[in-house]
Amino acid sequence: MFSYPTVRTSFIFVAIALVGLLFSDIAITSSNPWQDLANFFLGVVTPNFFSSEGLMTALLRTVAFAFVGVAVGSASGFLLALVYRFLPVRIFCNFIRAIHELFWALIFLQFFGFHPLTGVLAIAIPYAGIFAKVYSEILDEADPGPRNLLPSGTGVISAFLFARIPDCWHQIRTYTAYRLECGLRSSAILGFVGLPTLGFYLEASFSQGLYSDAGAMLILFYVLIATIPIWVRPKLLPIYVLSAPFFLGEGLPIVWGNVARFFTQDIVPAPLRNGEGLAGLVPWLNDLMVNAALPGIWNTVILTQIALVATGMLALLAFPLVSNHFGGPVRRTFGHVFLVIARSTPEYVLAYILLQLWGPSMLPAVVALALHNGGIIGHLIGRQTNGIRLRPDAPKGFNRYTWELTPRIYRSFLAFLFYRWEIIMRETAILGILGIYTLGFYVDSAIQNIHFDRALVLILITALLNIGIDTLGRYIRRKLALQTMPTC
Structure with missing residues (x-):
């Protein structure tokens, strides 16, 4: 009220x-905003799904970056959640999740270049901080009852795996699935800084006034998000996660000298x-x-x-x-x-x-x-x-x-x-x-x-x-x- x-x-x-x-x-x-808006909506209702040979590749790589980034982020976040009660860990997690994925991408681009590692880490690092916070809250709210029913002398790890995790598993799975949807959105916008995801082709289409091409990309993205409950099934997740790295593309090779120079010279005031x-x-x-x-x-x-x-x-x-x-x-x-x-x-x-x-x-x-x-x-x-x-x-x-x-x-x-x-x-x-x-x-x-x-x-x-x-x-x-x- x-x-x-x-x-x-x-x-x-x-x-x-x-x-x-x-x-x-x-x-x-x-100069003519309403005409431009009308042309855009016309492009959405008349999408051109065959405009670019790279469109389906971009869509596939968008999914691949999301799966790998979220998988690495969730695994790292779970480990951090186990020690989240310590103040330095909480500060570290708050810091890495406070920096947007695109900022992380801009940082990694300076020394990794247009390498798949740039996109994966740009998603995984802030998501690790988010997962750590949420997973720790879920684990803290677990029902202590099952732990009390275990035989005396049960080890800490066994108690955690057999009494605590089963009670929290549904919440962990549900939140991770939600983060996968967020990961798809994050992966798509990485294209705006040059990585080969959907955003790259969307920006190219708009810059050339190809609204039907842009409309096709948006529709494909909406369909991808809306059908997540259909194609993301628990039994298929291991297959997706294991196969996703092979669809990230090769990119340009990493020059490790650039990495050393970035940390020892470039970021020094x-x-x-x-x-x-x-x-x-x-x-x-x-x-x-x-x-x-x-x-x-x-x-x-x-x-x-x-x-x-x-x-x-x-x-x-x-x-x-x-x-x-x-x-x-x-x-x-x-x-x-x-x-x-x-x-x-x-x-x-x-x-x-x-x-x-x-x-x-x-x-x-x-x-x-x-x-x-x-x-x-x-x-x-x-x-x-x-x-x-x-x-x-x-x-x-x-x-x-x-x-x-x-x-x-x-x-x-x-x-x-x-x-x-x-x-x-x-x-x-x-x-x-x-x-x-x-x-x-x-x-x-x-x-x-x-x-x-x-x-x-x-x-x-x-x-x-x-x-x-x-x-x-x-x-x-x-x-x-x-x-x-x-x-x-």
Whole structure:
């Protein structure tokens, strides 16, 4: 139900977003945006599935990178989860998961080049941190009852394997399957930095105005995501994981001298590398903060807060589309299709498409972030309303929405929203690679100018900012006692 603290918190965040609008660049700058949008939708409804010989190869490699990256990440994350109670391990996991996959890819590209190892590690490293956190929570919540039934003298490892894991196995399997879907999205966008996945061909098609080709790629990606329950079966997973490395491609050979130089020279701050010492380090840091870090942080925070509120508004408007308490099965089917498309399309892909159609500004980023995250939250709380039983004389229509259902799911809605806050921040930072002046823009500019030392500092600042937002979000959820289950 609505309460004063939750309403006050909601208004505070709305007010921050409105103030942020005064300092944001929200505009459509292309000469004929609606014609471009119409041409894009025409391309989607008239897809050209035979445009490129490399399309199916790109799709296969997208799946291969996802399977290998998620497999390595889940195995590493499980091992880390066993020691997650130690503070250094938690700090390490929080740090590696706070850096976006594309940032990891940009780092590895500098010394591994266009090698499959770049894509695999870009997915596996942040996913290891995510898996470690979630797996540890699942293991901590395991029922202690089965352990107490084991014979005395049972070893720790045996107790863990035969009493703890079986109790948690369903949750571990379910979450890992969800992460595989996320891995497919991460794998697809790796193409935007040059790796041979779906994003590479999507960017090439858009740059040439081949909307039917781009439409075909998007449709194939949606079909791939939507059919995961059909083709991802437990019995087939070992076959997928073992065969996936053979479909990653060969890429260019790794020059190990570049790896050594990157760690011993490239990322060392220029003043220290040039022998200027600490006297030159202070002006170097000052220039970096004034001309890159502070503007990037400012724009990242503004865009994040606007996108967060837009996500919340869209989610509240979207959940009736899949709720059994509104409309009939036909309308709910169309609602499900819309939300599946919205939440299945990576924010980076949505932002890239809208930037091509509307021109450079923060608006495409806000719309992309709101559609993707609003689709996820709208789907979740819409399904929650299906478990709420209403009185036979309950009002219908708008009154049912405002007085019966929204108050009951509002606290769980806020819990989901604050959980997605840090994720929106991560995506906002990385959207700078597309030309929006967030932290990613300054990271990409530093890399393009071969200033890897500056890029690394900016990436570290991005990670700290994400960790800070995640900590604040958890504090707010705990302070308001927010849970992801609705009030019955």
